[in-house]
Amino acid sequence: MIEPGPVVLVSTMSGKKTNIMTMSWHMMVDFEPPIIACVMSNRDYSFDALKKTKECVINIPTVELAKKVVACGNISGKDIDKFKKFGLTPSAAACVRSPLIDECYANLECKVIDTKLAPKYNIFILEVLRAWIDRPQTPPHHPSSGQRQVRGGRRDHQAAFQDEIAFILGISVIWNADVPCNGQVL
Numbered sequence: 001m002i003e004p005g006p007v008v009l010v011s012t013m014s015g016k017k018t019n020i021m022t023m024s025w026h027m028m029v030d031f032e033p034p035i036i037a038c039v040m041s042n043r044d045y046s047f048d049a050l051k052k053t054k055e056c057v058i059n060i061p062t063v064e065l066a067k068k069v070v071a072c073g074n075i076s077g078k079d080i081d082k083f084k085k086f087g088l089t090p091s092a093a094a095c096v097r098s099p100l101i102d103e104c105y106a107n108l109e110c111k112v113i114d115t116k117l118a119p120k121y122n123i124f125i126l127e128v129l130r131a132w133i134d135r136p137q138t139p140p141h142h143p144s145s146g147q148r149q150v151r152g153g154r155r156d157h158q159a160a161f162q163d164e165i166a167f168i169l170g171i172s173v174i175w176n177a178d179v180p181c182n183g184q185v186l
């Protein structure tokens with residue numbers, strides 16, 4: 001009854017192996033820099049990848065992906081390639097090796113900045129380094145339209161967009177391509 005949302009797909013890359021897991025236990029922690037806490041079970045294959053590589057992408061799925069989202073959350077990527085099995089497309093991220101999932105509405109490139117709570121609670125603290133959106137896609141919670149956009153422009157020029165994505169995500173995210181991968185404002 002107090003389940004948080006939205007359900008997201010977390011993509012990782014450990015060595016040459018990419019993986020995807022479904023996640024709903026996450027929460028916004030801070031605005032600037034944008035920090036997210038998430039719970040990833042140590043029984044999940046993704047746990048080891050996140051712990052080892054200290055990076056991932058949080059992908060915001062569209063409603064059309066609902067079945068695949070559930071499927072990714074009910075099978076381990078240990079012995080299968082979920083990108084292939086579920087017909088999802090990996091594409092290169094800017095700041096991390098973990099792939100973006102092309103079919104998703106938005107993608108947040110993240111680095112792990114704190115693992116202190118991982119041994120006891122499986123909680124990882126992530127900082128969002130870069131965010132992407134595919135506006136023609138149907139977002140998970142409300143309709144939108146427009147051109148595919150890579151984040152550009154300064155944050156104050158992007159207020160409307162930020163409001164939109166914050167609404168979609170149920171969180172607030174710094175949305176700024178002027179922020180390089182280390183999170184420092186140029």
Ligand SMILES: Cc1cc2nc3c(=O)[nH]c(=O)nc-3n(C[C@H](O)[C@H](O)[C@H](O)COP(=O)(O)O)c2cc1C
Binds near residue numbers: 023026043046069074
């Ligand atoms: C809707 C949904 C939400 C989920 N949320 C989480 C979550 O927040 N944390 C978690 O550890 N597992 C969660 N899971 C379970 C993992 O996605 C599942 O164990 C998955 O198979 C792990 O994949 P992996 O072993 O390839 O990493 C969720 C599953 C579903 C279907």
